Amino acid sequence: MPLKKTAAEMVADARARIEEVEITDLIAQLDDPDLVVVDIRDIRERNRGFIPGSVHAPRGMVEFWVDPDSPYHKPVFAQEGKRYVFHCASGWRSALTVATLQDMGFAAAHLREGFSPWAAKGGPVQMPEPRD
Template structure:
């Protein structure tokens, strides 16, 4: 019986993972920067320019968004530490997306490296 970590390891074996150092250039060259974390994680802070589609709804969001229909689009995806992103990238490859890269270490590695993080401002109730 496979564990979640077995599935992540299998996904990482078939998906292109890039380092945080390579990520900035890859993001500039990508058509879509995709955050597959949960909505509350995204709201707490995300890589600037990222589009949110939680891992659990990813296939449905991709299928239901005409602007994401082209299988030639270039994607950079990330999650918290890279497990969900690897699973998402593997699923996207199965759907026929040809250019999908995942950030090794995910958002945590990005933030730890001092890279920019967008944190939406909440309204002040004064």
């Protein structure tokens, strides 16, 4: 059965209606105390390196963590005056995520190219602490 809409079309539709942030712009803003960078990648991806100071919110839980009425709500998403920028590896999952959050009334942007080219463009990368 053919799909009504492909994943690529969904990403394109999302990107057409959300704010996209360039890597160089996000690098320049990393010291801003009002910026919250949110990494929605799988923990296995994050374990290969992440943006220092970023919050990890797995893609499957984001809507529930953002919703103050959800039993899974996380206070990091209830901070007044903060600017939230979500990212994944390539910008596809984060585009869909931010479009969904926008539909919920939560203001956010996403990193257009994602984390994959981050280090090559000068972005700092932190490695997780080794586990025993």
